[in-house]
Amino acid sequence: MSSETTQPAAARADGIWKVYGHGEAQVHALRGVSTAFDRGRFTAIMGPSGSGKSTLMHCLAGLDTVDAGHVFIGDTQVTGLGDAGLTKLRREKVGFIFQQFNLLPTLTAEENILLPMAISGRKPDPQWYDLVIKTVGLGDRLSHRPTELSGGQQQRVACARALVARPEVIFADEPTGNLDSRSSGEVLNFLRSSVHDFGQTIVMVTHDPRAASYADRVIFLADGSIVDELEKPTEGSVLDKMKSLDPGQSPDAATGGADV
Template identity: 80%
Template sequence: MPAPGQRGPVRPSPTEEVDDVTATTGRQAQAAARASDVWKVYGSGEAQVVALRGVSAEFERGRFTAIMGPSGSGKSTLMHCLAGLDAVTRGTVAIGDTTVTGLGDAGLTKLRRDKVGFIFQQFNLLPTLTAKENILLPLSIAGRKPDPAWYDVVIATVGLRDRLDHRPAQLSGGQQQRVACARALVARPEVIFADEPTGNLDSRSGAEVLSFLRNSVREHGQTIVMVTHDPTAAAYADRVVFLADGEIVSELIEPTADTVLDTMKKLDVPAATEVGN
């Protein structure tokens, strides 16, 4: 495997540099999250696995982006690197105007507390706390009080006002995931990362959660980056980015379940051909 970044860059002319800086500054103002020439390599020697190969991508503010790809394509690795949950081997990652790459433990903790929200497949709710206490937990840990007006908007959006005093065991799976969504949204993070948020839900509950996520983007300007394997879930997004073998290979704007499925089938063709050979 060639070393990441082995080829030397071609230096632009001074005029091109000025234009590029201006364009980059404008893009950064619109990007909630960015990956620039990101490589992620696990292990070494014969055991080396290259999960990401020079990935560059921007995720615009106020947009819902889905990341898809075959198993092992690097989609979850990319999300973890963007969110500061995993360090990149080479390249840079930023959330808003904060460069994540190189941050120490204290900086990463502050980033996750103030600028990033998370929604996981397993809900990750504390069983001894009520729905309301779970929603407010990150703010409580940070020593912050919720904005009452915004909290009211979030609760109205997830539709759980009559369930706030219930503990997770008293809620359905879809309700628990909506609590997790509200917890991620209440702090008004720069971006919310959702990792297979409907993976443990039936189709009806999954549709409710996805509708909530879509509405939080369209009505409240939230930015969401979601990893999913489900074409129907991806169709709720404004944009779908496709990875294969650690590289971005395609994208769709205003996707439908059919266009997503067609694209995924094309990505699976080479692997199927190799197996057949």
């Protein structure tokens, strides 16, 4: 784990535990996970279904609470924040890209992109806005509504929305899960270039080795714990790592049903 870095981490988990249910039905989704996500890096979280990768991201983003441990976004401690504090955090420090249903159907692409800024009453930096729009390549589609855009285009609008507010960290939850391979490539390229060209920090949950290969670093989760990690991954190295992890996985977690 690279907790000792020259720069302070954009997001950090400090021994976090997450337990669902009681008694016999108790499931430990996270078992004391500690990790940090460095600024200006693209990190992928991987793991089989039920490994706790989505739960980890939800806890990091303040969408879910932890039962023990601490979560930090930048220098803000997320653990213990109330609704108002979490809302402020989401407005100022966090961006989201979801697998699907990312846009408001009533707003145009441009209005969707500017929505987080509008909600928090901020104006985007026009130069930065133009740059983001140019990079996502949606210039001629800005006045369209989501229903008039393809899945890939919708997801690029969602990326632009996350990026335009320049959050501390963007959390992407299976952003390419619903896309064909060409659209996936476009979205992932865009995410990577926003990290490398603009210094954005991105944390992405995925189960697709190809998607993970776009990241700078991959964390592997199994049974609620970080079991391994990989710097500068390729599709092949990720696949190998996953295969090597598979036998070590407990049968309970493998058949654990929902991806919590």
